Amino acid sequence: MHKKLFIPGPTEVKKDVLLSQTKPLINHRGPEFSNLYLGIVLKLQKILNTKNQIFIVTSSGTGAMEGAVRNFVKKRALHVGGGAFGELWYKISKANGKAADLIEVEWGKAVNPEKIRERLKTKKYDTLFVTHSETSTGVLHPIKEIGKIVKEFPEVIYLVDAVSSLGGTEIKVKDWGIDVLISAPQKCLAIPPGLSIAIVSEKALKRAIEVKNRGYYFDFLLMKKFFDEKRETPATPAVSLFYALDFSLNKILKEGIKNRYKRHQIMAGHVRSWAEKYFSLFPEKGYESPTLTVIKNTKGIYVSDLIKKLGEKGFTIANGYGKLKEKTFRIAHMGDLTLVEVKELTKNLDEVLKL
Ligand SMILES: Cc1ncc(COP(=O)(O)O)c(C=O)c1O
Known part of the structure; x- marks a missing residue:
């Protein structure tokens, strides 16, 4: 799969x-x-x-x-x-x-x-x-x-x-x-x-x-x-x-670069509000990247386990990088991904985390 x-x-x-x-x-x-x-x-x-x-x-x-x-x-x-x-x-x-x-x-x-x-x-x-x-x-x-x-x-x-x-x-x-x-x-x-x-x-x-x-x-x-x-x-x-x-x-x-930037902002907005409902954002407020969201693991979940279970449902997200492993996890919303796909991801995250 x-x-x-x-x-x-x-x-x-x-x-x-x-x-x-x-x-x-x-x-x-x-x-x-x-x-x-x-x-x-x-x-x-x-x-x-x-x-x-x-x-x-x-x-x-x-x-x-x-x-x-x-x-x-x-x-x-x-x-x-x-x-x-x-x-x-x-x-x-x-x-x-x-x-x-x-x-x-x-x-x-x-x-x-x-x-x-x-x-x-x-x-x-x-x-x-x-x-x-x-x-x-x-x-x-x-x-x-x-x-x-x-x-x-x-x-x-x-x-x-x-x-x-x-x-x-x-x-x-x-x-x-x-x-x-x-x-x-x-x-x-x-x-x-x-x-x-x-x-x-x-x-x-x-x-x-x-x-x-x-x-x-x-x-x-x-x-x-x-x-x-x-x-x-x-x-x-x-x-x-x-x-x-x-x-x-x-x-x-064909898409138009401005539309592409807007699509990234919209996807980022969705992921950030999902993350803030259950966790918190790692970056300083006002400086969040519109292409990826780094989420602080405030609930102390086992991130590797989350990634594995999400994988069984057909989605890959990333653990924290280097010293931030398990302390954060990362969701990218970049490239050709769409809001529909990002919503599908957060729905599956809800199911895995039983939120
Ligand atoms: C901000 C940034 N700089 C540099 C690199 C290194 O690029 P590459 O892995 O294509 O060599 C990466 C890779 O993730 C990156 O995210």
Whole structure:
């Protein structure tokens, strides 16, 4: 039996998207692939209202996160914690030998943008890394407000991890001053895992020219050269996933991005009110992500048992992440899921929990 995915990635992929991958393969060094890649880039630029360069990379989101570190940190990186993924980006910087500091934030709280201003004022940093939707805590960090602050520091490249938010909630790349936006389409863009997305400004590309040891696989300047000259990728791309991404973007254009964001808000509203009736929400009030809800296990239930019983009914939700395991559980309402499906899930949760 298929257990419908309400986990925060990979999310449930609809049959039409799955089938879109079954087209025969094409030569990735030929015009058909070039058109496919260009089409994906143009569609993403239209959906996100940006003219920035877009790279589709054959790796999960972590790959593009590592690429961002290698390409844009010249002097010192400032990372914002507050959850497993914010802290992961910091660890990636350190693992790549970069000078890096972490602003520690209590898990479940949003970062206070003033803390960032204080640190940037020291003039030690040339890069700032922030997670938008922190998938371990369900917090949506205030990237718009942070962007206003970063504009006061023109030497700083502003990088945002939108792995669990891109396509599910609005991101204004230009207005919010985001230089590098990283994402992965197995979440809100609802395709199978295996690709990442990097949306990169001119300013960031100029920085990359000054950075040594960018590596090879995630060298964005090499990717730019291949794209600009031939609309190709340096290494063999996951062509079938490109089919799926193209198909999904067509669906999104048809739905309308604003309608998609609204659908995410409505699903989030339903899950939050269900959760607040019986438990409480983990994120700080006012900063809840519209793409996933992290629920505090105030009743002390055995979450693993809940997940198992729900699985027998055909649904998958996620336990808390890392140190939040059993203390929280997570319900994703992202991608192509609908309110009807989310209501079906909460009805089944009621039955399992006998609420
Ligand atoms: C916010 C966030 N950043 C980064 C990642 C890592 O992405 P991937 O698992 O695609 O490598 C995830 C994965 O869940 C995530 O949720």
